[in-house]
Amino acid sequence: MTGLDDTDLSTWIRTENKAIWEAMQTHRFVTDIEKEQLPREVLCRYFFFEHAFVETAVQIFAYALLKAPGFAQRRRLIATLSALSEAQLVWFQDCFASLGIGQTGEALPPAVTAFAEGMLAIARDGDYADIVAIMLAAEWMYGTWCVRAHRRPSAEPMLRSWVQLHAEPEFLDGADWLRAEVNREAARLNDAQRARLATLFGRALQLEIDFHEAAYDSTWPVPKAEGNA
Numbered sequence: 437m438t439g440l441d442d443t444d445l446s447t448w449i450r451t452e453n454k455a456i457w458e459a460m461q462t463h464r465f466v467t468d469i470e471k472e473q474l475p476r477e478v479l480c481r482y483f484f485f486e487h488a489f490v491e492t493a494v495q496i497f498a499y500a501l502l503k504a505p506g507f508a509q510r511r512r513l514i515a516t517l518s519a520l521s522e523a524q525l526v527w528f529q530d531c532f533a534s535l536g537i538g539q540t541g542e543a544l545p546p547a548v549t550a551f552a553e554g555m556l557a558i559a560r561d562g563d564y565a566d567i568v569a570i571m572l573a574a575e576w577m578y579g580t581w582c583v584r585a586h587r588r589p590s591a592e593p594m595l596r597s598w599v600q601l602h603a604e605p606e607f608l609d610g611a612d613w614l615r616a617e618v619n620r621e622a623a624r625l626n627d628a629q630r631a632r633l634a635t636l637f638g639r640a641l642q643l644e645i646d647f648h649e650a651a652y653d654s655t656w657p658v659p660k661a662e663g664n665a
């Protein structure tokens with residue numbers, strides 16, 4: 437890389453991943469929502485997979501908590517962990533009730549498992565900078581498309597609520613914080629280590645693309661709640 441003279445590390449990382457960033461921003465899952473044409477089956481499958489990912493997200497942020505450089509970061513991550521394990525789970529209860537989504541013994545599609553395992557492996561094997569880089573990929577990407585999509589909120593209440601949640605200051609502040617953490621970490625990294633973070637950021641985006649594509653897999657049956665045949 438050419439140094440950080442006129443930009444910061446997070447901006448450089450995103451620029452290095454321009455093509456895959458755009459691929460996710462223009463993925464049919466995102467554009468179908470923007471055009472208010474996401475099939476209900478796809479939405480239900482997506483929410484089911486998202487719910488299944490919550491515990492993995494908790495584990496990823498738990499690695500970050502342990503590997504963080506100081507208490508300022510740990511305090512912030514405790515708040516993130518609390519939001520995921522409390523408000524987020526309550527939100528999914530309402531969501532599943534509203535859409536009639538039940539539980540299933542069916543194995544998750546390979547791309548959904550690969551997303552969880554791939555992100556968790558980076559968090560387990562990597563250092564704090566690696567973890568903030570992949571979670572920045574996930575949250576910056578969501579903040580960007582959800583702010584755009586929420587200009588015309590969906591008529592579907594849970595979809596509208598979900599997109600709004602990721603377009604609100606609380607979530608966007610979290611993404612900004614990850615961005616600031618990546619930028620702060622930059623000071624102690626050499627060029628090879630910075631390039632490695634860009635690679636991890638791109639890997640996370642590829643796992644995201646595959647995860648969102650899996651929602652369109654019509655061979656995977658959406659589990660129906662009792663009385664919602």
Ligand SMILES: Cc1ncc(CO)c(N)n1
Pocket residue numbers: 486489574575578644647
């Ligand atoms: C799959 C996925 N990626 C990113 C986010 C943003 O937090 C999310 N909720 N789900």
